[in-house]
Amino acid sequence: MTALRPDALDGLLDRSVPVLVLRRALGSFQHCVLGVARTLGRLGVPVYAVRAHPREPATSSRYLAGALDLLVDDDGDRWARHLLELPARFDGAVLLAIDDLAAVAVGDHQEALLDRFRLPRQPPGIQRRLASKRELFALCERLRLPTPRSSFPESEAELLEQAAEHGFPVVVKRAEPWLAPRDPHAPSVAIVRDRAELLAAYARMESDTAPQVMLQEYVPGGSDSIWMFNGYFGDGSHALCGFTGRKLRQCGRGTGPTSLGLAADNVDVDESARRLMHDLGYRGIVDMGFRHDRRDGSYKLLDVNPRLGSTFRLFAARNGVDVVRAMHLDLTGRKVPASTTPDGRTWIDERGDLAASLHLFAKRSLGPASWSKSVRDVDEAAWWAADDPAPFAGMAVRLVAHAARRSISRGFDAASSGRRSR
DSSP states (O other): OOOOOOOTTTTTSOTTSOEEEEOSSOOTTOOHHHHHHHHHHTTTOOEEEEOSSTTOGGGGOTTOOEEEOOOTTSOHHHHHHHHHTSOGGGTTOEEEEOSHHHHHHHHHTHHHHHTTSBOOOOOTTHHHHHHOHHHHHHHHHHHTOOOOOEEOOSSHHHHHHHHHHHOSSEEEEESOTTSOOSSTTOOSEEEEOSHHHHHHHHHHHOOSSSOOEEEEEOOOOOGGGEEEEEEEEOGGGOEEEEEEEEEEEESSSSSOOEEEEEEOOOHHHHHHHHHHHHHHTOOEEEEEEEEEETTTTEEEEEEEESSOOTTGGGGOOTTSOOHHHHHHHHHTTOOOOOOOOOTTOEEEOHHHHHHHHHHHHHTTSSOHHHHHHHHTTOSEESSOOTTOOHHHHHHHHHHHHHHHHHHHHHHHHHHHHHHHHO
16 A cells, blocks of 8 residues: 655645535444545544444544534434534534435535535535436436436336346336335345345335335446546536546445445546536536446446545545545635546555455455455555554454354354254
8 A cells, every 4th residue: 555645735725614524324334434534634624524423433533623413313404404503613614415315405405504604506406316316317318328228116016017128137226315215224226136136125125105216227247347437516517626437346246335446537437427517507526427338338327426425535636636625625715726537546445345355255256366466556545544543443343343243143043043943
């Protein structure tokens, strides 16, 4: 892993303006908040964040100025009121959402929040339009942007009928993240290979509030066929920075967040992303996913996240610019230096990549030599940093404890099963 170096943006950011990292989906192993704390905290900008609990590893960073306990289960109206009731030290702070629920709530209450905080002024409702995969599919159809064929069943009978039209395997997704699924632990995406898997996924992912399951054409290819775009758009939907890269490995089987990524130029992905954001009048940070379809050579748009993505530090340019720093510079009236994709830069989520690599070892599609080569010269890690070791230590302790609990639970289950069989 490369050593830390003096930062080219040191002294350019307004250190009097703090940042408040917002999230409503909490988890002990979320690392995006840690990336924000480090990228701004190292330059002296105060970073505050909503935390999952007092001993959360990511919020133990020396670069985090403070952590807040907001009631994330409140509806969007009450949640926004809690923000407006924060102490006076947050007046003028930059609001930075890192999950869809927080981004949608900020968008819904934009005008009230703008009276007290700094955030990009967006076209009304655009966060909901982009976070909704139903709305995104309609946008792609209207703008003639390549995207996988999709359908939206409103009953189990329609689900089975439409799956037959798509053919297996087929991708099942939750179309609206703000609608609670029947199973609170249901995944947001699943690749199903037969009727039984389809019905099981539907039973977990569907909402009792309104139909929210969508079916999407399966585009063949491994994790390395997934390309990403990270950008920050200013006034006039002009991209003040934009970067592309691809997954090398991902958490989950067939789908999931990046665990090992590579920054690389891709003109087709870059142009498609900028065109969509410009046509929508979008302003702010965006994280987008594309899949290369080798059948026709196109790059098909999969997701548009109207918020910060967890892999944003993969795209730290050689002059120090990333999308978080670009946002802070822009919202404090400072110029964002021109930057380009840091071609060849790599980033790893150690915890996620451990799970991904073990799965690939078991399938014999990754060997020790190849794995060692892939992680030998990683430029930046989600958890480890020589100048900020506490989050990595906390993550490792919790990971070992989690694995021990699972092992004990499996032992009890096996013993119970043995007693029943006798």
